[in-house]
Amino acid sequence: MHNQHRNGTNHQEHHFHRVDLSPGQLTRFVLLELLSGGSTYRKAVTLFGILFLAGIVGFIMRVAQNGFSSWPAWGYPAAIVAYILCTMQAAPIVAFALRAAKGHWRRPVSRIAELFTIVGVVNLIFLLPILFVLPPITGGRLTFWFEMNWLLPFSPPGFFVFFAMLSLVICGLGLLYLVSLPDLAAARDMKGGVYRSLARGWVGTPRQWKMLKSGANILGAFYLMTFVFVSTLFAMDLSETLVPGWKDAIYPAFHSITGIQGAIATTLVAMAIMRSFGGLREYLHMEQFWALSKPLLATSLLWFYMWWSTFLTYWYGRTPAEQQVLQLLMFGPYFVPFVLAFTFKFLIPLVFLIWNRVRMSIMGPTLIACSILIGDLFEFIRLYVGPFTVTQYGHILEEVPQAHAPDIADILIMVGAISGAILTYLITAKIIPVLSLWDTKEGLLLTRVQPYHKTEVLVIGKPE
Amino acid sequence: MQDRKVLTDEQINRELLWFVFNRPTRFWVAITIAGLAFLAGITAFSIMVTFGLGVTGLNPVVAWAFLITNFVFWVGISHAGVMISAILRLTQAEWRRPVTRAAEVLTVFALATAAIFPLIHMGRPWRAYWIFPIDFARGVWPSVRSPLVWDPSAIFTYLTGSSLFVYVALIPDLAIARDRTTGFQHRLYSILCLGWRGTPMQWKMQVLAGILLSGLILPVFVSVHSIVSWDFGMSLVPNWHTTIFAPYFVIGAVHSGVSGVVTLMAFLRIFMKLENYITPDHFDALGRLLTVVATAWLYFFLLEIVYGFLTLETAETAVRDLQILKYPYNIMFILIFLNSYFIPVPLWLFKRVRRNVWLMFVTSLMVNVGMWLERFIIIVPGLLYRQPLTFVWGEYTPSLIETTLVLSSFGLVTFGFLLFSKIFPIIPIADQKEGQAVQEEIQIGKVSVPAIIRE
């Protein structure tokens, strides 16, 4: 089924692999093998299902203990919603960016990333209790928005955060539907059933293909812009404005870069899992991991750059309000999460990803991606739990509150939320296949391996 | 990839070296005008040194204005080179080939021009060497804590890196020029091309050097404009003391720089008759890149303004009020919005506009007018209404000397660029030939699809 490189040369390794399947074989593989679940799949679904139920139990415990009136208790749930936003929900950005940059190696990666839009649906639900809990803007809390109590039970800014997140989810679902439409049509033609209603109308005319491609680009661009907007609102309204005297203009951009770094990391980890357990061993090769490791390093450096920008400005300015913020977020009660986040999100990626040998492997980028995802957890804990425990208003944070450790309800909520997100992904992966059938077929059509002097080269058609 | 041309090696050599070996009148006219502008700048500077900075419009309230705006502007333009060369080289974008050297040369001259401005606007420029760690037995080193010491370090690192970058890529082309000249020119090119013969080992080292420099210069590129922005960010002036300046300035620099490259490419295509090499495809690609960059810039611009108002501090609110609502800054503010985003970007969404060289030239110039004003509007209003001590709020009017110096900087950059393109080929010959070599076509059914060879 798979064509290893012939021994044409002795110097170079070929960095390309060509899938030597006929379109029919490919279709059967994607639609039959990928869409049926084996025992590993069933075990995974059971495990994440149980953990998700435990999360619901934790949520009920939290509501019973604290209700919705005291926001300091809800720091960890808020952190985990932001975590899911900036890791899993951000992953489709990778698919869009790769499609816009027209990297030929991206084809097996796209669908894996795009499927993460479905996680937005559950994250939106997870967001709702947080919005109920936020302190009101009457009372002195800063916000960019205005009062609108008559419209919804929760006032701004929760109102706008909700609608922004809703737009992100709808855009994501639209994007997912559009890019998987040809595959759903293929499934309709082969299997029927639920696919007949899902894939209405797709025939595959040139005009439909053109609409699909431009639609995917436009929706992808909107997804990126909406994600940055949601990230901005999370940063401003769920984190920064809770702390008096915290005026950090780069924080929304910092939050967004954390999201993009998390997006690439999530995609890499998902790729590794799909390769080992999802049946995509023949499609995901070192080339994809190698190519994604570079933006991973770049976004890690960008994360450090944005953090450094905040730190340097505050440290140099020496104004009392800024010193208090530095204490709260970095050097005071949340020093340990800060150091862990810094190490996992910047030091480890920097130290390892500058080596070509680490980048040109499969385990290398995957392990670094795992490190980043672990670091992200600590990062969002320090960025959300700290501000949530602040109950003062004014122009300066007079007293830095003590560190707030997670209790059992918090831990159950965190584990449950992540499991719920993963569970949603797994279930959707059996309706929409994780390998994009039409994208891979197009890749087959446009790639050739040709002899060139004494070696072989990959020739890639660029019809645009 | 619609404008693929098949060109022979000999044709490429001949056409790209034409401007170097011939002396068209238009070149002499252009370089004379640029030279005169430069001379006007030297005159203005001499007046400044003789009589003191009183000849400018500066005062103790607004101690930095036009000249520093110009400095930041040219550092911004200088980011074009790395953006286009390093990043496009590392992502293997094919359309970069004719653009790289022009962008890099623009970087070098823009950066050199930029570096002049903080020097000439010091009170005692003849003592400028005290900012560098050269101790002439005085026992006092520069203060590393000052952003004004980080500045020259960053700028000179970038200048060195960019110059090396230009030079390394230039070596094979110098060899071609060497083989086609005699006499003095031949000797000059022989020395400069370091004995290039084109052996596989030399090619390998040259490519490796290019990749290493591309990778190494990327952090420099980000840090240079960040450090320049921290000249402002580290102070306590209300709208300067914000954490967003570093990426905001960098993205503004990329926006400004890539627009500068578009202006330059249009100029080269028309002035040097390089239609075979600079095609509408390139403007199309640059236009798409610019749309993305401009949108990112708009995000940072809006974020900066939102945060200006967020905490409702008296000092900053007064500055923002001046910046956005009061004459003449309100007009500049509107112009910035229109020129840097809301007129060019909707136009650039259309392929027909992107492929039209004149429209791209005009829109890119608009962007840079807007970006110059943006730097001005960041720097001056904050100084005018610095703190709630309203008794000392001031005013600023630029003087003729400052305006002359600003305009002459454009002359200096043009002069340097024209001089360079007279001595060295401005479009990389070797790169063009490589581009020809990796061009391919594949048959899919009845259609012949253009393709690229990848290793």
Place this chain on the structure above:
Amino acid sequence: MAEPTRWGMVVDLDRCTGCQACVAACYAENNIPINTEEVVIQDRAHNWIRIERYWEGEYPNIKARFMPVLCQHCSNAPCEPVCPVYATYHNPEGLNVQIYNRCVGTRYCINNCPYHARFFNFWETPLPEPMTNYLNPDVTVRTKGITEKCTFCVQRIRRGTRQARIEGREVADNEVQPACAQACPTNTLIFGNLANPNSAAAKLAKDDRHYLLLEELGTEPGVIYLKKVDPHAQSTPQRH
């Protein structure tokens, strides 16, 4: 000097009449170039100490509020870290010192001073003969391109401490006075060693009325202001 020294000043706004004697005295003492009409129009007048005047209230109840502002000699001075050549630094006696012959004129310190206490020599302003006779020989005459500001009359501080050392004693309170404090007819400006708890300045600095100018910036100034008490003032003053 064995005892700790932190030179500072207390400005009692209750006493200031806005007479500007301090401004004139500072000019004479510190060889400040003459502020001609042209220079004032250009907004470049050198006022090492200035009297800020704010109008309060509506006619016929207008009040003028005077506030002398000078270099605050901040412990946490924003002007100090930004100088690339160490032309301004904080000396162990608590003064923010300006070294004229080291200054290269980048003017970053001028931009960073929130009190607008620093001035730049935009022109070369030689005094015509015979006015050079009034120059104070203890103070440098600055050339163009150099930043300058209030030094708490460091030449007088040096003279006083030198005299005290010669005589083998500590500097007495009120022995050293900058020109502005000396000239003030109403004792608005009280100069002294804030680190010495027995000095007049240190005692006044703990007064109930004391506050710091632009305190939220955290500059820790060495100049402490005492609020004016006006029993007839409006409850919410509007400043023009």
